Structure formats: structure tokens, C-alpha cells
Amino acid sequence: MEMIRxxxxxxxxxxxxxxxxxGLPGSEAREKQPPRINKRALPEDADQDSRSSSKCGRSxxxxxxxxxxxxPPIRSYRKNNTQTVKKTPESEVAAANNYVKVSVDxxxxxxxxxxxxxxxxxxxxxxxxxxxxxTIGNYSExxxxxxxxxxxxxxxxxxxxMLAGDVPWxxxxxxxxxxxIMKGSEARGLGCA
Amino acid sequence: MSYFPDEVIEHVFDYVxxxxxxxxxxxxxxxxxxxxxxxxxxxxxxxxxxISPERTLARFPALRSLTLKGKPHxxxxxxxxxxxxxxxxxxxENFARSRVxxxxxxxxxxxxxxxxxxxLSRSFPNFKSLVLVSCEGFTTDGLAAIAANxxxxxxxxxxxxxxxxxxxxxxxxxxxxxxxxxxxxxxCLKGEINLATLERLVARSPxxxxxxxxxxxxxxxxxxxxxxxxxxxxxxxxSYLTDPHSETYSKLKIALLKCQSIRSLSGFxxxxxxxxxxxxxxxxxxxxxxxxxxxxxxGSELIKLIRHCVKLQRLWILDCIGDxxxxxxxxxxxxxxELRVFPSDLNDIGHAAVTEEGLxxxxxxxxxxHSLLYFCQQMTNAALITxxxxxxxxxxxxxxxxxxxxxxxxxxxxxxxxxxxxxxxxKSLRRLSLSGGxxxxxFLYIGMYAEQLEMLSVAFAGExxxxxxxxLNGCKKLRKLEIMDSAFGDVALLTDVGKYETMxxxxxxxxxxxxxxxxMVARKMPxxxxxxxxxxxxxxxxxxxDEQKVEKMYLYRTMVGPRNDAPEFVWTL
Numbered sequence: 001m002e003m004i005r006x007x008x009x010x011x012x013x014x015x016x017x018x019x020x021x022x023g024l025p026g027s028e029a030r031e032k033q034p035p036r037i038n039k040r041a042l043p044e045d046a047d048q049d050s051r052s053s054s055k056c057g058r059s060x061x062x063x064x065x066x067x068x069x070x071x072p073p074i075r076s077y078r079k080n081n082t083q084t085v086k087k088t089p090e091s092e093v094a095a096a097n098n099y100v101k102v103s104v105d106x107x108x109x110x111x112x113x114x115x116x117x118x119x120x121x122x123x124x125x126x127x128x129x130x131x132x133x134x135t136i137g138n139y140s141e142x143x144x145x146x147x148x149x150x151x152x153x154x155x156x157x158x159x160x161x162m163l164a165g166d167v168p169w170x171x172x173x174x175x176x177x178x179x180x181i182m183k184g185s186e187a188r189g190l191g192c193a
Numbered sequence: 194m195s196y197f198p199d200e201v202i203e204h205v206f207d208y209v210x211x212x213x214x215x216x217x218x219x220x221x222x223x224x225x226x227x228x229x230x231x232x233x234x235x236x237x238x239x240x241x242x243x244i245s246p247e248r249t250l251a252r253f254p255a256l257r258s259l260t261l262k263g264k265p266h267x268x269x270x271x272x273x274x275x276x277x278x279x280x281x282x283x284x285x286e287n288f289a290r291s292r293v294x295x296x297x298x299x300x301x302x303x304x305x306x307x308x309x310x311x312x313l314s315r316s317f318p319n320f321k322s323l324v325l326v327s328c329e330g331f332t333t334d335g336l337a338a339i340a341a342n343x344x345x346x347x348x349x350x351x352x353x354x355x356x357x358x359x360x361x362x363x364x365x366x367x368x369x370x371x372x373x374x375x376x377x378x379x380x381c382l383k384g385e386i387n388l389a390t391l392e393r394l395v396a397r398s399p400x401x402x403x404x405x406x407x408x409x410x411x412x413x414x415x416x417x418x419x420x421x422x423x424x425x426x427x428x429x430x431x432s433y434l435t436d437p438h439s440e441t442y443s444k445l446k447i448a449l450l451k452c453q454s455i456r457s458l459s460g461f462x463x464x465x466x467x468x469x470x471x472x473x474x475x476x477x478x479x480x481x482x483x484x485x486x487x488x489x490x491x492g493s494e495l496i497k498l499i500r501h502c503v504k505l506q507r508l509w510i511l512d513c514i515g516d517x518x519x520x521x522x523x524x525x526x527x528x529x530x531e532l533r534v535f536p537s538d539l540n541d542i543g544h545a546a547v548t549e550e551g552l553x554x555x556x557x558x559x560x561x562x563h564s565l566l567y568f569c570q571q572m573t574n575a576a577l578i579t580x581x582x583x584x585x586x587x588x589x590x591x592x593x594x595x596x597x598x599x600x601x602x603x604x605x606x607x608x609x610x611x612x613x614x615x616x617x618x619x620k621s622l623r624r625l626s627l628s629g630g631x632x633x634x635x636f637l638y639i640g641m642y643a644e645q646l647e648m649l650s651v652a653f654a655g656e657x658x659x660x661x662x663x664x665l666n667g668c669k670k671l672r673k674l675e676i677m678d679s680a681f682g683d684v685a686l687l688t689d690v691g692k693y694e695t696m697x698x699x700x701x702x703x704x705x706x707x708x709x710x711x712x713m714v715a716r717k718m719p720x721x722x723x724x725x726x727x728x729x730x731x732x733x734x735x736x737x738x739d740e741q742k743v744e745k746m747y748l749y750r751t752m753v754g755p756r757n758d759a760p761e762f763v764w765t766l
Contacts, residue, residue, distance in 0.1 A: 077354070
């Protein structure tokens with residue numbers, strides 16, 4: 001909501017051109033002389049306060065709501081270090097886990113793992129190696145998982161089967177729908193360009 | 194008592210430990226003053242600019258432990274520019290020159306440079322304990338110096354400091370023969386930690402009782418550490434994520450079963466709530482629980498955890514616990530003495546998850562409650578009156594209604610009556626923070642009833658100078674008064690300037706006080722420093738215009754006159 005003000009906000013230079021002011025253009029310079037009333041306008045009562053030729057210690061609210069410096073009275077360390085977590089019931093579940101099926105060629109049944117538990121590819125691969133008692137080896141951009149009998153692949157959101165390890169971890173976690181650990185000649189075939 | 198030799202009096206004085214009591218002793222007579230000052234080892238200075246290092250040592254030559262506070266409290270909320278002051282270097286430098294046998298240094302809101310830490314580490318061979326709270330100006334290089342050079346170090350406690358993490362190997366600087374650590378808290382460090390070094394350090398510290406880790410320490414390392422340190426009393430976890438089916442998690446559970454001494458728990462900086470059950474056996478012994486940096490735990494997981502904490506005395510939590518969650522706390526944590534509820538979503542201030550209902554439930558279920566910090570969406574007079582009746586033992590009562598000036602939503606009245614009930618019922622109240630819609634009336638009540646009040650924080654309150662005057666006249670024990678964005682002006686400031694000499698400090702920002710009035714206070718009271726802080730307005734601020742309102746004024750009593758380290762934007766009148 002635009003508010004009619006006659007004062008200049010010291011840290012809102014980029015918004016000067018948005019402020020309507022009473023008086024002729026170019027008359028801003030004169031407005032600095034009268035004794036300044038240093039009362040800061042609050043978000044709600046800025047409209048009502050007709051004396052709000054105010055200096056507003058305003059920090060950027062981000063959501064359009066002006067926030068007053070010094071309020072709320074929370075230590076800046078805490079402000080800088082509190083990550084907010086959205087708390088709708090659905091997102092509570094979604095954010096908390098991401099179970100995907102894991103199949104291994106030749107194994108009689110599938111397993112499920114929660115991708116959110118791992119923070120990187122090496123962690124995931126180690127867990128898979130432990131779970132299925134096999135060796136997957138190390139990833140290289142050129143050769144994939146060459147040197148190993150197994151190659152970890154996944155089905156992405158488009159339905160394509162991809163080699164795990166190419167994209168950044170976060171991107172992988174979001175797009176992975178299921179995992180398949182390929183074995184043998186099929187696996188080695190994936191390593192070649 | 195005049196039959197006793199000095200040594201006997203001194204021996205008796207050894208049993209008197211708090212600063213207040215020691216100060217009282219020193220006022221009895223000159224003889225006791227002398228004995229007391231020569232024997233005092235622990236010195237507390239609430240305002241580092243009230244006295245100089247030289248005079249401190251002149252009075253207390255036996256000083257071994259120093260506690261210093263620097264910036265005014267509102268600096269916590271970004272109201273004080275960063276380089277305002279509060280430098281510890283002159284103190285360390287002076288004490289080093291004077292060969293003080295310094296063992297302990299506790300600093301709050303001070304600027305601490307790496308240079309200071311290096312000098313500290315090299316100058317005091319008996320140095321044992323460094324506690325830094327809300328300080329800034331140093332990096333992990335300074336910590337490396339402390340680790341490397343303080344051979345007797347027992348305590349390194351870093352609480353909520355902004356530390357520049359150079360990702361060096363500061364932890365490796367503890368020598369291999371350092372086995373004296375009792376307390377290590379580096380939770381506020383942002384960088385990586387050499388995990389193997391940490392494990393070895395813990396392994397060779399049999400007296401380690403307090404260990405608070407930072408986010409870079411994974412659960413795997415935590416498990417290994419706990420196996421080596423089952424004697425821990427205070428634990429802060431780092432990152433708390435793993436597959437609950439993994440071997441690591443099983444090992445953690447086993448390790449925690451052995452940790453029967455843990456009484457204080459914090460951390461969970463990154464967390465997978467499904468792994469929390471490992472801590473249930475620990476919960477039943479806990480007296481202190483801080484989950485205020487763990488937004489990842491909420492809802493039913495949080496409640497399940499808290500239900501185990503039946504001995505809890507101190508709880509710091511986020512408001513996502515909700516009113517219902519607080520009701521659960523009230524029914525399980527009957528020993529609760531201190532509660533802090535912080536807002537979890539600072540961007541969406543209109544939807545704080547707790548209201549007056551949660552507070553009323555707590556007050557009904559926890560009669561031992563004496564310290565409160567409560568950020569909430571709204572409050573009613575009726576609720577406050579009920580809380581006052583249920584808990585007449587409040588020592589600290591800080592209420593923050595996130596929407597400033599908000600009235601009682603039921604009656605649309607200001608919260609004067611509610612806070613009035615609190616101050617009337619709580620005869621031991623020493624600290625009070627007000628919020629919500631408030632008129633002069635609440636200050637009348639405070640002046641009338643809050644006889645033990647030492648610290649008062651006011652924001653967006655009051656209607657006229659009368660409000661502030663009620664407080665200044667009525668609260669005889671007032672030491673710190675801090676006011677922002679309230680309608681108090683020159684009359685309130687000038688009516689009783691002598692009062693300020695009985696207080697540590699007065700802060701007024703965005704009020705109606707003029708430059709002329711501040712000048713008058715400074716003229717009449719040479720024992721005060723009256724500082725005008727003008728960070729933004731150096732060009733617009735006119736030093737001769739006495740009519741202009743002062744944006745920020747901070748005045749404090751001092752024995753050493755204006756300070757010589759004030760930056761350009763601070764003008765001492």
C-alpha cells in the first residue's frame with residue numbers, strides 16, 4: 001500500500017521515485033530543515049499518522065511488509081541462524097522422507113530406502129553397498145562406474161533411466177523416482193559414451 | 194568483630210561469593226572495605242566503560258577472574274552500530290603488563306580481536322576459562338592461539354558469537370598433552386571441523402563434562418565421541434541425520450544408554466526426527482533442554498520427546514510447539530522453572546503459533562516457573578491475571594507480542610491491567626519486558642508495585658512523560674532502563690537526573706527526547722557519559738540545534754569520564 005510521505009528513507013534510495021510528495025517537484029531539498037520528528041511509523045499506523053515525516057529505520061521485509069529495526073527483539077545471531085521450516089501437514093511428511101524402491105538385477109525382491117537420509121552420492125552408494133553386499137565402485141564423469149560389476153541407475157521424472165552421479169545431489173534427490181542397480185554387461189555398456 | 198585478626202575476617206569473607214554480597218560487605222566500614230577489596234578474586238563489571246582496567250586493579254589487586262559487558266542490551270537487536278565500542282583489548286593489554294594472575298575471562302557483547310586472543314593466550318600462564326557470549330571481531334585464528342598456548346585451559350565456551358571461520362585447523366592446535374578440558378562449546382562456528390582431531394581430543398580429556406558441537410559434526414562422529422565420553426553432563430549435538438536402520442544409529446543408541454550423566458541437551462541443528470528415540474533414555478534425566486535451533490523437530494515428534502522429560506527445569510523451544518504442545522509440557526514437566534519460546538517464522542510475523550492459551554496452561558501446570566521469555570501472537574488481560582495468580586514467583590518476565598501495540602483481542606483494551614497484575618503479584622520480580630498496547634497506566638502500576646525491579650525494557654508504549662516518571666520515581670532498585678519508540682520526552686528525562694547515578698544505564702531511542710535536554714543532563718551530571726549515536730545522519734545532524742529530536746541516546750554512570758575510543762558517529766556530550 002503506497003503511503004504519502006514527505007520524508008526520505010535513508011536506506012530506501014531505490015524507492016525514492018515511488019514516493020509521492022506534497023509540494024512542487026524539486027522542493028524536497030527544503031523539507032530537511034524543520035526539526036525532524038524521529039518517531040518511526042509502524043506498518044499499520046503509518047496511514048493514520050499524519051505527522052509521519054518520519055525516519056523509518058526500515059529493514060527490507062521481503063514480503064512487502066515493512067519491519068522496524070530492533071523489532072521483534074530477537075538476538076541477531078538467532079535471526080541469522082534460524083532456518084524456517086514450512087509446517088503444513090503434507091509438507092511435513094514430504095520434507096521428512098523420500099522413500100524410493102531399489103532393485104538389484106538378480107535379487108529376489110526389492111528394497112526401499114529414504115533418500116533424504118543421505119547428504120551425498122558417496123553416502124548413498126555406501127549404504128547400497130552395505131544393503132546388498134556388493135561393490136559399486138567410484139564414479140567418474142568419463143567412464144561412469146567402470147571397473148565394477150554394478151552400476152547405479154535411476155528413473156527420473158521423465159521416465160528415463162539415468163546413471164546416478166551426473167547431476168548435483170539435490171537435483172538427483174528431487175528427480176529420482178526409483179533406483180535400479182544394473183549388473184554385468186548391461187552395466188558396463190553404460191560406461192561407454 | 195574488632196577482636197579478630199584480618200585473616201579470620203578474610204576467611205569468613207571467603208564464604209561470601211556473589212558480587213552483590215561482596216559489594217555489601219565493602220560498605221560496612223573502612224576496615225571491611227580494605228579486607229574485602231584485597232581478597233576479592235572474582236570481579237564483575239557490568240559496563241566496561243564505567244571503570245578503567247587500572248582502577249580496577251588498584252582496587253582489586255588479587256583479581257583472578259573478570260566478567261565484562263560491553264554494548265548496551267539493545268545492540269542484540271541491531272540498534273547499536275557495530276563499531277560503537279566495547280573493545281576488550283585495552284583490558285587484556287593492561288592486565289598483561291601488570292602481570293595479573295588471570296585465570297578466567299567472561300565477556301558479553303564485546304569486540305574481541307584475534308590480537309586480543311593471542312595476547313591473552315601468551316600472557317597468563319594460569320589461564321583456565323574463556324567464555325564469550327554475543328561477541329564479535331575474531332576468527333578461528335584467535336581460537337587457535339588459545340588452544341595452542343593456554344596449557345591449563347579447562348573451558349572454552351563460545352555462545353552465539355559471530356565468528357569468521359577461516360576453516361583452519363584450530364582444533365588441532367590443542368597440544369597432544371592437553372588433557373585438562375572440562376568444557377568445550379563451539380556450536381556457533383560455521384565451518385568444517387577436523388573430525389578425527391575432535392575424536393582424539395575428546396578421548397584424551399577424561400574430565401570433559403560439557404561438549405557442544407557445531408553443524409559440521411555428523412551423527413557418526415557423535416556416536417564415536419559418546420563412546421569415549423560417557424561422563425558428559427552437557428551435550429549439544431551437531432547435525433543429527435542418519436538412516437534409522439543403519440549400524441551407526443544402533444551404535445548411537447548403545448552409546449547413549451551409557452551416558453547416564455547427561456543433564457543438559459541442545460543442538461539438533463539439522464535433524465531427522467525419526468532418530469530422536471535414541472535420546473529417550475537420556476530425556477528422563479534431563480534438567481535442561483534447548484531445541485530452539487532445531488526447527489526440524491515439530492509436531493508429534495516434539496511432543497513425544499518432551500513427554501519423557503519429567504525432571505525438566507529449563508526449556509528453550511520454538512513456537513511451533515503450539516499451544517497444545519505447551520499444554521503437554523505443562524502436564525509432564527512439573528519441575529519447570531525457566532521457559533523460553535522463540536518465534537520460528539520471522540517472515541510471517543502475523544502467524545506465531547502460540548497465544549495466551551499456551552502461557553496460561555504452563556502457569557497452571559508449572560507452579561515453580563520463575564523465568565519466562567515468551568514470543569506470541571497475542572495476549573489478553575485475563576490471561577495475564579490468571580498467570581499472575583498461578584505463578585507469583587516470577588523473577589524474570591519477558592513477554593513479546595510480535596505485533597507491536599497489539600491490544601487485548603477479546604476486550605480491545607490495552608494490556609495495562611494484565612501487566613499490572615503481574616507486578617503486583619510477583620514481589621520478587623527483577624526483570625520485566627513489556628509489549629502490546631500499553632498506556633501510562635501500566636507504568637503507574639510498575640512504579641507502585643515493582644519494588645525489586647532492576648531491569649525494564651519498553652517498546653512502543655506509554656502516552657506521555659508521566660509514564661516514565663512513574664517508573665523513575667517508584668522503582669528504587671532500578672538499574673537498567675531501555676526504551677524504544679515510546680512517547681517519553683524531555684520532562685521525563687530531566688525531572689530527576691540524580692536518579693541516573695543510581696542506575697547502570699539508560700537507553701532511549703526513537704523517543705521524544707531533544708538534544709538540548711541531553712546536553713542539560715550531561716551538564717548537571719558530570720559523573721554520567723551521555724552519548725548520542727548518529728549513524729545515519731552525520732550530514733543532517735546539527736550539533737547546535739537543541740530542538741531536534743535525538744534518535745539514540747545512551748547514558749551511563751562512569752568513574753572515568755568520556756571514553757577515548759568512541760567512533761565518529763558517537764558524540765559524548
